[in-house]
Amino acid sequence: xxxxxxxxxxxxxxxxxxxxxxxxxxxxxxxxxxxxxxxxxxxxxxxxxxxxxxxxxxxxxxxxxxxxxxxxxxxxxxxxxxxxxxxxxxxxxxxxxxxxxxxxxxxxxxxxxxxxxxxxxxxxxxxxxxxxxxxxxxxxxxxxxxxxxxxxxxxxxxxxxxxxxxxxxxxxxxxxxxxxxxxxxxxxxxxxxxxxxxxxxxxxxxxxxxxxxxxxxxxxxxxxxxxxxxxxxxxxxxxxxxxxxxxxxxxxxxxxxxxxxxxxxxxxxxxxxxxxxxxxxxxxxxxxxxxxxxxxxxxxxxxxxxxxxxxxxxxxxxxxxxxxxxxxxxxxxxxxxxxxxxxxxxxxxxxxxxxxxxxxxxxxxxxxxxxxxxxxxxxxxxxxxxxxxxxxxxxxxxxxxxxxxxxxxxxxxxxxxxxxxxxxxxxxxxxxxxxxxxxxx
Amino acid sequence: xxxxxxxxxxxxxxxxxxxxxxxxxxxxxxxxxxxxxxxxxxxxxxxxxxxxxxxxxxxxxxxxxxxxxxxxxxxxxxxxxxxxxxxxxxxxxxxxxxxxxxxxxxxxxxxxxxxxxxxxxxxxxxxxxxxxxxxxxxxxxxxxxxxxxxxxxxxxxxxxxxxxxxxxxxxx
Numbered sequence: 159x160x161x162x163x164x165x166x167x168x169x170x171x172x173x174x175x176x177x178x179x180x181x182x183x184x185x186x187x188x189x190x191x192x193x194x195x196x197x198x199x200x201x202x203x204x205x206x207x208x209x210x211x212x213x214x215x216x217x218x219x220x221x222x223x224x225x226x227x228x229x230x231x232x233x234x235x236x237x238x239x240x241x242x243x244x245x246x247x248x249x250x251x252x253x254x255x256x257x258x259x260x261x262x263x264x265x266x267x268x269x270x271x272x273x274x275x276x277x278x279x280x281x282x283x284x285x286x287x288x289x290x291x292x293x294x295x296x297x298x299x300x301x302x303x304x305x306x307x308x309x310x311x312x313x314x315x316x317x318x319x320x321x322x323x324x325x326x327x328x329x330x331x332x333x334x335x336x337x338x339x340x341x342x343x344x345x346x347x348x349x350x351x352x353x354x355x356x357x358x359x360x361x362x363x364x365x366x367x368x369x370x371x372x373x374x375x376x377x378x379x380x381x382x383x384x385x386x387x388x389x390x391x392x393x394x395x396x397x398x399x400x401x402x403x404x405x406x407x408x409x410x411x412x413x414x415x416x417x418x419x420x421x422x423x424x425x426x427x428x429x430x431x432x433x434x435x436x437x438x439x440x441x442x443x444x445x446x447x448x449x450x451x452x453x454x455x456x457x458x459x460x461x462x463x464x465x466x467x468x469x470x471x472x473x474x475x476x477x478x479x480x481x482x483x484x485x486x487x488x489x490x491x492x493x494x495x496x497x498x499x500x501x502x503x504x505x506x507x508x509x510x511x512x513x514x515x516x517x518x519x520x521x522x523x524x525x526x527x528x529x530x531x532x533x534x535x536x537x538x539x540x541x542x543x544x545x546x547x548x549x550x551x552x553x554x555x556x557x558x559x560x561x562x563x564x565x566x567x568x569x570x571x572x573x574x575x576x577x578x579x580x581x582x583x584x585x586x587x588x589x590x591x592x593x594x595x596x597x598x599x
Numbered sequence: 600x601x602x603x604x605x606x607x608x609x610x611x612x613x614x615x616x617x618x619x620x621x622x623x624x625x626x627x628x629x630x631x632x633x634x635x636x637x638x639x640x641x642x643x644x645x646x647x648x649x650x651x652x653x654x655x656x657x658x659x660x661x662x663x664x665x666x667x668x669x670x671x672x673x674x675x676x677x678x679x680x681x682x683x684x685x686x687x688x689x690x691x692x693x694x695x696x697x698x699x700x701x702x703x704x705x706x707x708x709x710x711x712x713x714x715x716x717x718x719x720x721x722x723x724x725x726x727x728x729x730x731x732x733x734x735x736x737x738x739x740x741x742x743x744x745x746x747x748x749x750x751x752x753x754x755x756x757x758x759x760x761x762x763x764x765x766x767x768x769x770x771x
Binding site: 340344367369390410414435472474502516545546567 | 706
């Protein structure tokens with residue numbers, strides 16, 4: 159029974175970079191890495207079994223979303239259904255492991271769906287085919303028919319976490335700016351979607367320019383910048399009611415680039431008075447503010463460490479944009495970026511160990527990551543214009559916006575592994591920018 | 600038998616009503632003209648009337664351009680602004696909003712701050728030449744409102760601008 163394995167999720171270089179991430183998990187499945195390139199783990203997801211009349215379509219759709227989630231990580235490879243020898247016709251029947259071994263499916267996900275009175279129940283099990291055992295325990299989720307995609311994401315999160323030992327990120331949402339119209343007449347409105355681009359809902363109209371929404375840690379509120387009053391001002395919006403209000407309404411100043419503290423009670427943002435832009439913090443409940451930087455240079459794009467004790471931000475005090483870390487209460491800042499080019503839009507990872515950023519160098523834009531002391535910088539992407547990284551809730555994947563060049567240029571969202579692999583476009587109904595990835599639900 | 604593992608049922612009822620009011624704005628008309636920042640749009644008055652905003656825009660010159668990443672005023676820019684000062688001195692019924700802009704080669708937040716620097720460079724110059732500060736306001740659009748859309752320096756040079764928008768009436 160006992161096998162040897164290491165559920166390595168990333169390349170060797172990266173394993174060194176982030177100790178503890180390339181964790182070895184005692185489990186019967188493994189994801190192999192050869193010379194820094196992942197060999198995706200082959201798995202099978204047959205259609206889930208419909209256990210009630212009319213659940214057939216849902217049973218198929220849910221299995222497909224589970225497969226899309228898993229395959230989309232780049233860590234798993236689905237064995238095509240045409241190759242399946244066994245069919246799963248009953249959730250409770252014994253699995254014919256030999257049939258799945260024969261097609262080299264190392265993991266098998268089986269499930270069943272029933273629908274009754276507007277309530278959908280999804281059951282699933284994960285099997286280690288070569289060990290001939292169940293991985294973890296069977297589980298079930300219940301919800302409404304409209305929520306079927308969430309249930310599928312929940313199943314996929316379980317499969318991902320049982321095989322990798324890390325929490326998943328599929329049942330999560332992203333708030334972003336939906337864009338339409340040509341470059342010189344672009345209309346922008348806030349929208350929220352599932353992490354995979356499904357279920358887009360608009361949160362504001364496009365009559366006022368809106369920028370850079372940011373989720374609170376619980377995903378219930380969104381900070382953003384709106385020109386509704388003519389000046390860019392920080393607003394806060396309740397996602398549930400779609401009600402918003404101005405947070406920073408001081409006359410004659412601009413406020414933008416807001417972000418919540420992990421406690422959800424403090425907001426950090428940039429305030430422009432005259433030609434000078436500094437970083438301020440505001441207590442949401444009392445409205446009390448505090449100035450955190452006071453240099454004549456531009457200080458913007460603040461982001462808290464997950465423990466709330468520090469803030470990383472960008473400043474051009476040295477002459478070009480660079481990254482700095484200071485205490486959450488302000489004061490002396492320590493520069494952490496020293497490579498060629500300019501660095502901006504730093505975002506602290508949810509694990510606390512890394513900072514993602516935008517880098518401009520030699521006419522190109524990159525999304526990159528570095529340790530919080532600035533060491534071990536690694537660029538993940540390169541293009542005409544990549545900007546504004548945001549972390550998946552498990553810290554394994556980064557989403558960002560990519561704008562294409564030229565008069566017809568438009569913006570789209572992409573994801574990339576922090577290993578630099580698996581660059582993928584996220585499908586959105588219109589152009590999209592400024593993503594902010596919310597929590598695992 | 601091992602394969603017929605007992606199914607441990609863990610029920611998790613999902614709160615699936617994520618948004619109580621989805622797609623509320625789906626049918627809202629897009630009125631781009633409602634937004635400012637559309638420098639170069641229609642302004643009132645005749646170009647032949649020296650006291651009209653149209654004359655200010657087209658004859659005096661409503662904008663100055665900046666070098667990459669810079670907010671310092673060139674001699675040409677100062678000459679244009681001297682004309683703006685003269686016009687504003689004469690036409691005291693008008694106020695002005697100075698819009699700062701950046702080209703697309705930069706990140707969004709930084710360009711907002713950079714546009715503010717540019718707008719304020721203009722504002723400070725106008726005030727230094729005698730225009731009362733309470734007649735002037737500024738706003739930055741960063742890289743959000745380009746007037747030229749190619750991704751070349753010829754377009755970028757025109758987008759790195761500060762535009763003085765004349766607004767009618769005395770306001771606080």
